[in-house]
Amino acid sequence: MSQFDFAEAFEQARTAPDVTDRATGLEEADRIGGVALVQARLHGQGAEFCADCDEPIPDARRKAYSSAVCCVDCQGLREGRRNG
Template sequence: MDAYDDAQALEQRQRDQAVTTAAALARARQQGIGSDICVVCEEPIPEGRRRAAPHANTCLACQAELEATTRWP
């Protein structure tokens, strides 16, 4: 594999992760409530984040990663 193939593989993994994350967020939204556990990394969501964003289903790190890798129209 050359550098171009490596870059393409990385981009595909990022797209796959974004799709997986979006699906997990959609399922969580259907429940209409926030979560104590991040739907992406499955780590506990800190209490401060839960207070600031009661409907949050991701920890701050995963939300930042999601926003950084998702292209909005």
């Protein structure tokens, strides 16, 4: 998935004139970007709970990285996974 696909799906959903389209669109955005990312966008801030382990994300991290959707530990795991 790419951030662009998610942003596009989210924006289409958010601006849909019909509430059913909006709900369907948000589900689609969920599928692409994950629930945490949708929640984060809707609230204009980072996710409150880690998308991977459901631990609360500290306020300081959410302020520093407004788009963070997972905790420091899981972020490290994600990046480690990506690198090899």
